[in-house]
Amino acid sequence: MKLSHRVEDGARLASLLWEFGPGRRAISSAVLGGGIGPVSWALNAQVVAGYSRMDPVAHLRELAPPGPGVGMLTAASVERFTRACDGGAEAVATVGLRVPTWAAAPEGVPDPEPAPMRLPGTINIIVAVPVSMSDAALVNAVMTVTEAKAQALAEIGFPGTGTASDAVCVVALDRVPAGPEEPFGGPRSTWGARIARAVHAAVLRGALDWADRDGSAT
DSSP: OEEEEEEETTEEEEEEEEEEEEEEEEEEOOSBSOEEEEEEEEEEEEOOTTOOOSOHHHHHHHHSOSSSEEEEEESSOGGGOEEEEETTEEEEEEEEOSSOBOTTOOTTOOOOOOOTTSOOOEEEEEEEEEEEBOHHHHHHHHHHHHHHHHHHHHHTTOSSSBOTTOEEEEEEEOOOTTOOOBOOOSTTSHHHHHHHHHHHHHHHHHHHHHHHHHTSOO
16 A cells, blocks of 8 residues: 655645555446456545546546556545554545535535535545455445444544545455355445444544544534
C-alpha cells in the first residue's frame, strides 16, 4: 500500500494505492472499475472540496497505474486513512462526515447544510480477503460492509447512515474452475463476520478522528 502526494488546484492532495497483483477480482461501486471484474489495484484519490470536474473517470486514469483496477475519489483527508484486520480480512477507510445522510430520507427533503468550518465528507472503504467468493457472496459482502459502517456511525451518534457519496470495494481471489469459493458474505458467515469487524474498527477510528478534528458534535 503506497501513499503519495500531488499538487492540484492549488492544494496538496494525497492518494492511496493498494496493489494486489494478479489473480484478484472485485466488486465495487466506484466510478472507475465499478461492478464485478478483475483488478490488480485499488486507488483512493483525494480531491479538493467542491470538486467540479465532469470527467472523474478520465481524472482517475491520469492518476492510476496501468491494468485493471478500481478508482474512487474523496475530499476527505486520504493521508489520515485508517486500517484494520480481522482473521485475514483487511479493511482500509477514509472517513469524512460533513453531510449526514439518512438512506431512507423523505422525498424532496434536502440533506442538512453543515456549518462552513466542517471538514469535507465521503466515506470510502476498500476490503481485501484471501479467499475466492461467489458473485452472490461478493454482493452480500457489500451489504455487510455497509451495515458495519452504519453500526460504527451509530455508535458515535452520527445522525445518518453515511454520506451520499460513499463508495465501497471488496477484493477477493479470482475464481478457479472447480476450485473452492465462499458461498456467503453475510455478517454471520465466516468471512462476512471478519469483514464486518475489520470495517467496523476502521470506520470507527476514522469517524472518531474526524469528529476530533472537526470540533463539532456528531
